[in-house]
Amino acid sequence: CYQCGKCSGGCPVEPDVEVSPSRLMRMAQLGMEAEALSSDSIWHCAGCGTCNGRCPMGIDIVRVKDALRKLTREMHYGRGSLEAWTFYEAFLDCVRNFGRLSEIGLMGAYNINSGRLLTNVRKAPWFIMRNKLGVSPHTIKRLDRLQRVFERIEEIEGK
Structure with a gap:
């Protein structure tokens, strides 16, 4: 550079x-x-x-x-970066498992993994009643192809 x-x-x-x-x-x-x-x-x-x-x-x-x-x-570099990493992993796990973002899945995984289990729970009914959040995630067709991409990336990265 x-x-x-x-x-x-x-x-x-x-x-x-x-x-x-x-x-x-x-x-x-x-x-x-x-x-x-x-x-x-x-x-x-x-x-x-x-x-x-x-x-x-x-x-x-x-x-x-x-x-x-x-x-x-x-390197355990600060709480802020660990929270961001927790969100990052939850996001990728959601995409890997469903092929697209599931808001409920993302926030559930983030809240559990960050130790903030009940964060935003009071807001959920309002969003669900207005169809702003899907209760069950939608999965893409041919999810197996996307999962193979993730597996290949992990293989390349040496996980």
């Missing part, structure tokens, strides 16, 4: 984060571990890949952010 800033210029979430993609890359280059791992931008990344497509050096910035997210968990 030679700090051209093209990644930050095209990032749709850059205006809403404290550390831009180019600044995060500089932190990684300079070994500024604490600053990079405590950055909110690794959790707010949409994963759209715009930064990757704009990078003249071909750096996979999305993958760098994925690696930083994993490091926050391995």
Whole structure:
């Protein structure tokens, strides 16, 4: 990375984060571990890949952010990052199990895994009565294909 800033210029979430993609890359280059791992931008990344497509050096910035997210968990880097990681895992588990997001499944898994079992329970009936939340998740056709993708990713990552 030679700090051209093209990644930050095209990032749709850059205006809403404290550390831009180019600044995060500089932190990684300079070994500024604490600053990079405590950055909110690794959790707010949409994963759209715009930064990757704009990078003249071909750096996979999305993958760098994925690696930083994993490091926050391995290094037990602050409660905020652990809560974000818990949400991240609940989201991926929901997609893996149903092929799409299930709000009830996501919030249930997050509340259980974060230790906040009854968070938002009082709000649920209001949403359910107005058909804002589905009680049972809908599963996509050919879920087996998506699960094979997840298995392949885990194989590549060495899990």
